[in-house]
Amino acid sequence: MLVTPEELQETLQQNGIAVTKEQMSQFALYASMLQEWNQRMNLTAIRETAEIYEKHFLDCALPAFERKISGSLCDVGAGAGFPSLPLKILLPDLRVTIIEPIGKRCQFLRALTEALGLSDVVIVNARAEDYAKEHRETFDFVTARAVANLRVLSELCIPLVKIGGVFLAMKGSAGIEEAKEAQRAIALLGCAAEAQDVRRLGTDSLRCNLIYRKEKPTPKQYPRNYAMIKKKPL
Numbered sequence: 001m002l003v004t005p006e007e008l009q010e011t012l013q014q015n016g017i018a019v020t021k022e023q024m025s026q027f028a029l030y031a032s033m034l035q036e037w038n039q040r041m042n043l044t045a046i047r048e049t050a051e052i053y054e055k056h057f058l059d060c061a062l063p064a065f066e067r068k069i070s071g072s073l074c075d076v077g078a079g080a081g082f083p084s085l086p087l088k089i090l091l092p093d094l095r096v097t098i099i100e101p102i103g104k105r106c107q108f109l110r111a112l113t114e115a116l117g118l119s120d121v122v123i124v125n126a127r128a129e130d131y132a133k134e135h136r137e138t139f140d141f142v143t144a145r146a147v148a149n150l151r152v153l154s155e156l157c158i159p160l161v162k163i164g165g166v167f168l169a170m171k172g173s174a175g176i177e178e179a180k181e182a183q184r185a186i187a188l189l190g191c192a193a194e195a196q197d198v199r200r201l202g203t204d205s206l207r208c209n210l211i212y213r214k215e216k217p218t219p220k221q222y223p224r225n226y227a228m229i230k231k232k233p234l
Contacts, residue, residue, distance in 0.1 A: 003054035060086035071140035077147040145170035150178035151233035158189040175208025185234035
């Protein structure tokens with residue numbers, strides 16, 4: 001069973017997130033624009049409205065069920081804005097930076113944020129490893145969803161996390177196994193495991209959100225260029 005807008009609102013409220021009519025209207029517009037633009041470019045394989053509400057909007061909200069997300073958040077490889085823009089709708093005071101290497105997707109994200117009336121959202125058309133050269137240890141939260149294996153993803157994301165901040169890797173059913181394989185990389189880059197939040201969505205798909213706390217600076221040699229990261233993951 002997929003999620004209706006009313007069920008999304010109810011689930012959010014049951015988990016301590018109050019949602020206004022305006023915010024629900026923003027989600028409706030988000031879904032509509034995603035479907036419209038998806039006819040012209042590849043933004044998502046999830047096209048039906050009920051799927052969008054469950055597999056995108058509800059999924060992206062899950063991290064806020066377990067902890068307070070505030071301050072600055074950097075979303076690496078956000079694609080169509082996930083998870084940062086659903087979180088921004090729910091947490092209007094959040095300061096969001098989106099790093100997206102594909103220019104056409106950045107066009108969509110700029111049009112979307114303007115249509116939704118979202119402030120404090122910066123969209124950067126760049127690769128994360130390049131952006132990190134000038135913005136090391138800047139953000140309270142750095143997150144990514146459906147971007148890469150955790151050994152690769154950690155090197156792209158952790159250099160951007162400030163000391164004391166959080167790296168949030170949003171994963172599916174492979175998340176727990178990836179976490180085991182990435183233990184050395186996570187520690188080398190300066191983080192320690194804090195929690196694994198495992199939940200099932202309405203269609204019974206498993207979601208595993210991995211939370212890491214930044215305890216010490218990332219060594220200066222990281223991140224490497226992407227070809228090296230992919231060829232020889234930590």
